[in-house]
Amino acid sequence: MKIIHKLTLIALAVFTFSCEDILEEDISNDLVQVVYPLEGATVESNVTVFQWNQLDGADDYRVQVYNNNQFKVFDTLVNTNTVTLPLIQGTYQWRVRGENSAYQSTYSFPLTFDVEESDDLTNQQVVLVAPSASFATNLNTVTLSWNDLTAADHYKVEVINITSGSIVFTQDNVTTTNVTLNSSNITGDGQYTWKVKAYNTTTSTETVYSSRNFLVDTVAPNQVQNNQPANNASQTINQTVSFSWTISQDSGVIQSTITYELQIASDLNFTTIIQTSPATGTSYQQAFATAGVYYWRVRAKDAAGNVGAYSSGNKLTIN
16 A cells, blocks of 8 residues: 555656646757748848747747857847847848747757848838836836937937827927927826837838837825734744735726835834845745744835835744
8 A cells, every 4th residue: 555655656746847848849859940031131121020930839939149240139039930129230140949848949040141221211110228118107207218220310209198098299300319208298197108200301211100108107005904924923933934915906097016025123113124025926935043023014116116105013923
């Protein structure tokens, strides 16, 4: 009977550690079929659209681009079979492979192509720099910036408050690569879209708009409520203590991503902070190596920089 029990445990362990390999298809010897750009291609644009056929068993694809000096200018992982990357004039090589959580395919054979500047903006794009696509702020001043497009004579910038449905900023004939919005443009919390397009007066061509969103959120998260361990709880030294808390939903127009800060102190007034730990969810675990009396509290922070009030301090005794 003991032998059967041991065999069962061994089988369970083998299944547990090899489950990922069983579920994922082995693509180690497979090769991604490249579509564009092919060997010797010339791209007349400031951006290059890389394309390849999907590979059975691959969840993601890693694309690497090298310049003429074999310096890696891009190493990016995407979950589609195409990616658009900005490239200045020059000669490049690129390759791609498929990946899943357990295996990686062989890289495709490196292909060489050229990027050439053109005065025709039809197939070019304005490459936005800042703010990033995930940017959130609690300020009413935001600077928008983008890369200079060689063939561009000027740019047009437009900003829309999606939440209210109104255009809050528009400016044509911009000859710089940045503009700054202020309180006359950012009039309240909301989701904003900013767009930039380039013009070439000589060729009478223009790019399509390049666009991104950003969030304005000025409402602080609500106060956290402690859950576990309860006030005046006791725990054993060197054993894991599970902290947990709750928070009610933000009442603001925009709810940007919330993270938390757990503080542990040796006194109820938190004048002597022993530890400050970040947490992405509403729980945190740790063990205490020293017996004594501790106090803990938590506060919430959102992606825009707003900070909520600390929860009340709970007493925790470690024996």
